[in-house]
Amino acid sequence: MPVSETSERVAKESPSSTQSTAGFTVPSTKEIIITIDGPAGTGKSTVARMLAQRLGLDFLDTGAMYRAAAAIMIDRGYTEDEIGELVSAVIGADLHFDWSQDPPTILAWDTPIDHRIRSDDVTQRVSFVATIPELRSHMVRKQRVIFAQHPRLVTEGRDQGSIAFPDAPVKFYLDADPKVRAERRIDQLGLNGDVSVDEMCERILERDRIDSSRSDGPLVCPDDAIVIDTSELSIDGVIDEMERVVRDRLDDL
């Protein structure tokens, strides 16, 4: 039986208590959501997590939710014709995060599945899963519940500023040269020597094509997002730039 979407667990000990290394944190009385969207390999996850740490906010990796759904599809043997069954299984799995971990880890049926979601087969399947409208609306509802429970949040994905949180006061869109993205992706997935840069480049361009052309929640750059090209920037350089933007915006909130 599907479990209520309001069942997202509340942190036992939230990483939001982490102190800023730069000495600047968002005042603890301020509610804020910062969205970071963009294609794979732009450094989004790393940057989002580190920005959250620096500002003393929680961090949500929405890609992990779609990856978890793809893992469920593979491990339970659903075919592409069994979308209704897959969506029911994902709802029943009550995907949620363990906020006592930094970064928070994802669970399905109360079992941690972090070890599974970065596997190559999951990465290959996730673009398909992310095209399913019923699944997307379920994930977006869950993300809004999570924000209600973690109202000081940095969230990263493909549709966070455009669909999930269109009123977010600070939106970023990260981009980078496809070859740089392919190299980063190989490193991130530990595939050095297994996959060539050219092959990975082809894979991520194909994934971009699927992510950008789906009818529901496509990867788009929101009009009001600040675009940062990370090809030539260090992670610290990107975060410094973001922190500066957030600091400026905070006065208006």
Ligand code: DC
């Ligand atoms: O960021 P990532 O590689 O972990 O994302 C995995 C997949 O999930 C990717 O194909 C895009 C999709 N995704 C999405 O459609 N919407 C999101 N908010 C986050 C990820």
